[in-house]
Amino acid sequence: MNDSLSHLGALLRDASRIGIACHVRPDGDAIGSIVGLGRSLQLMGKAVSILSEDGVPPNLTFLAGSNLVQVSQAVPLELDVAVALDTAAKDRLGERTLTAFQNAPVLINVDHHGTNPRYGHFNHIDSASPAAGQLVYELLQVSQFPMDAMVRENLFAAISTDTGSFQYSSTNPRTHRIVAEMMEAGLDTAALATHLYQTHPLRRVLLQKALLNEMKFTCGQRVASWALSQALQEEIQIQPGDTEGLIDIMRSIEGVVAAVIFEELPDGRIRVSARSKDSRVNVSRVCGEFGGGGHVMAAGARLPGPVAEAESRFLEVLKNEIERTD
Structure with missing residues (x-):
């Protein structure tokens, strides 16, 4: 109560x-x-x-x-x-x-x-x-x-x-x-x-450029994802808050129902941010499989690296969640 x-x-x-x-x-x-x-x-x-x-x-x-x-x-x-x-x-x-x-x-x-x-x-x-x-x-x-x-x-x-x-x-x-x-x-x-x-530092624009160049599509182009490497973060000297809103660029793409950013942390773990634009696709449930959570349409988790392995594991569970709604 x-x-x-x-x-x-x-x-x-x-x-x-x-x-x-x-x-x-x-x-x-x-x-x-x-x-x-x-x-x-x-x-x-x-x-x-x-x-x-x-x-x-x-x-x-x-x-x-x-x-x-x-x-x-x-x-x-x-x-x-x-x-x-x-x-x-x-x-x-x-x-x-x-x-x-x-x-x-x-x-x-x-x-x-x-x-x-x-x-x-x-x-x-x-x-x-x-x-x-x-x-x-x-x-x-x-x-x-x-x-x-x-x-x-x-x-x-x-x-x-x-x-x-x-x-x-x-x-x-x-x-x-x-x-x-x-x-x-x-x-x-x-x-x-x-x-x-409407006020962003140049480094955030460089992050957006990298996202547009590097994002991937899976699950019949219904999932858009991007891996933000530690190397890129160091190169452009990323600051806290610089990634805010970037995930919405991917989520806004026609046909995409879920977007994910895999951020490589200094300790080698992978910070996952997931967003859905279909309430039937529960990203909190997906993140919960990895010890995370949040809201139905906005959630997060942290996975062990390397990033390619974290991507593969997380996207497979997300794919199952999306296919559950078919």
Whole structure:
């Protein structure tokens, strides 16, 4: 059973020292959610530590309040309440963050991944929500917590990025109403969209060039995939966040029902990101075969290398999932 957002709000209202963190390798939903909630609590006079194991990726440093995010240190913090946002499994907070949170008597877990095992003392998991940022907005609203321009900017970034700029099927009427409410309060969505979707460093364009040159098609051209080598990452000096949105280029191809990026990590493992555009093709189930998970139409996993072997294993399971719908 879910703990109500109003109950979670009461726990936060009664706390003085609060830690907030998100998953490793944070994306827009993760950063926007922790800064949005953290800023609101700061406006209430709370002592708030906003943590990220990997800091803020360069593509999101334009966000007001991104400087409030601290890189997690392996030092236990004195906290009344710890909050995990947008983090499907506890270990995804990262080792240093877990150490920082270890003395907190209360852990609140707010997430929208259906695979979340409810690892908190109090949990609100809503897989129907398109973004953790939408859940944070609802938490602030129901609890009557303050929102200023910084809170709204970060929650818009969270919601917009995790809905594919409101294109994904998870986007619901409430999503649009939330954005409308924030616009009525003065939010400039056009300026934010320019930063989020129309401003890219050259290295990201070089990544896109490599993707277009190297992507492969399998399963009767219904699957598009690309292997991002460690050599290429080193050559163009890739930064966190540079690959955001690249997978959607492949998914947008006519006839393609699933897209996959196989990213070679420095330790030799392969980070798999999978996306579907047919709700019958459950990439979370496919990723689950390899210890990963996520959403039905957006999921990930990590496989042992080498990359060619990881590709072969994963694409075979994905092929079986697609053929199940035939």
